[in-house]
Amino acid sequence: MSQTSDIIIIGGGIAGIGAGARIAADAKVTVLESEEAIGYHATGRSAAIYIRNYGNDTLRALNAASEPVFREPEGISEESVLSPRGLLYVATEEHIGALDKILQGATGMESLSPDEAITRVPILKRESVAAAAIEEGAQDIDVDRLLQGFAKMLRHRGGSIVNKAPVSAISRAKGTWTLETPQGSFSAPVIVNAAGAWADEIARLAGVQPLGLTPMRRSAVILPAPDGHDVTGWPLFGCAGEGWYAKPDAGKLMVSPADEDPSEPFDAWPDDMVLAEGLHRFEQAVTVPVTRIERSWAGLRSFFPDRTPAVGFAPDAEGFFWLAGQGGYGVQTSPALSALAADLCAGRTSALPQTVVQALAPNRLIKS
Template sequence: MSQTSDIIIIGGGIAGISAGARMAADARITVLEAEDAIGYHSTGRSAAIFIRNYGNATLRALNAASEPLFMQPKGISDNSLLTPRGLLYVALEEHLEDLEAILEGATGMERLSADQAVARVPILKRDSIAAAAVEPGAQDIDVDRLLQGFAKMLRQRGGSIVNKAPVTAISRTNGTWTLQTPQGSFSAPVVVNAGGAWADEIAKLASVQPLGLTPMRRSAVILPAPEGHDVTGWPLFACAGEGWYCKPDAGKLMVSPADEDPTEPFDAWPDDMVLAEGLHRFEQAVTVPVTRIERSWAGLRSFFPDRTPAVGFAPDAEGFFWLAGQGGYGVQTSPALSALAADLCAGRTSTLPDTVVQALAPNRLIKS
């Protein structure tokens, strides 16, 4: 099998699928996914919540630019992809500076007393709370509906998704990239590297300078709801010092140690010691013990050194486009980043502020 497109996208996570859907309005698109199905790795393991005040200034601008699509997902879904949840930060004395850093430049956040925090989440230990704050506008994201909606848009616009197609070799001749996979060869003048944790490895295959991506493992467990409590209406609640976070999930509690352990790219699984340490930190903040883990899993969040994604053409390889390093922000920034990627590949001016576009440019990460 040999197939020619205008743009080949490597990676069928939310980054690659959303970008492909946007680009398919102007070009012939092929998405190559290594696994049996799209969204297998980080996308399918996301905590899935829209937090406007999450990340650095560049990411917060992307969050704000993405919100309208989640609320009115024309062409993706018939109704909003968001459901009210809320986000509560609690701080011990040693985390007061961390909470202030979260509040700095934030919009729509409110400070709370310890009593107000406990009123929202009754299992919190009141005496250990030195300060608290809430983002009432944080909302759950229907990730599957988002991903499948973008995939449907991509196909309706004539694009294709090829599963079980890990890229094994990349070459470029006479302005055309050729990619080898178990499903055959694929050629296009433009390649989009949306390979998630594998993005630097993909660059190396293409003889493009890697940008210093670090995959980091993030673990989580499902716990039964505390006896006597209906957790359905609770907000996501988290340690301001990033020692743990907890989100109601289908009548149970999803708890993460908020770990970020650097690793090689792989099909991640949780480390028992990391889980035990994180659950211990969680237990110190609540009045109920952890007695049973129903399920555990892990995923990879990949960051560049400045914790900002790279979106744009590589300065050292014509037709090689970076769309990587979304860290833990990939799902909630996908509307803005996919639109930016489509604009840049089509030679259009982005609607994002130029300062944001420049902050995302890959050339900032190239070592001289």
């Protein structure tokens, strides 16, 4: 006999857990997570920073809507999940156009001279900085506190999380979806597809048209702090042309090649050649060599063709709700998207501008 709920959410990353926490105020919610713990894939491998001016116009609107929740996360945490960091973009002559594009329509960003940029990050090579800009308001996000806070809210509202429950089959009869997992069968009239890199696979299992999701691998390493430097107060800094970025991390430096290699959905690991090429680009921009890698990892950031998430009911399947394609923006848009998912599932009008809600609608991606 199936365990029954009002809404089943597939995926225990920040999207699924956040949506579950909000939806549970109105409905009985069950979250199915394929791994042993929530947040195992993209959420647990995030660079974990709030950047107001990151992404296209729709994503920037979601970033802005999420910030108040990060600062005053009522019901999630007793204090802000943000802490000061800042974001410094540097550009060679080749990438000045890319920097100009970032600055277009940006809020709270200012240009810096090359010398001012080097004052912020002393290891930058003077000849590698033709122009620079800083977003002082960029903040580190305590992702684990945010995720666990959402999970606590979900459970407090009567929802449940079932781990080690990968979905192997989905069927629908008489207005009810039934999902088969190693933990048993689960039934509900509505399912929320928050399966990250596996979202199109879940759609296929349900007989729903996939939306063209492409998982892309993003790699990172931890390097020792450069000799003689305390990196604690440095901003996240990176190439405006997206060839690399670096972020202080517990007294060390996390460096990423900013790779976006299309991939099948899987438990990602880094490619040594990709890391080597990315670290070479980083070395060309700084005065210190890379002598030792302490740790490396990779995750999948999943995008639709227009690099905008899909949030809303599928036009071709009753009771099938998309919450996918967050790309590299999933953590920092989670407050806004979880509230939107709850509103749409409950039939309420969202507080977000309707232009934003329409830009997220899954029907824009359905092929005729």
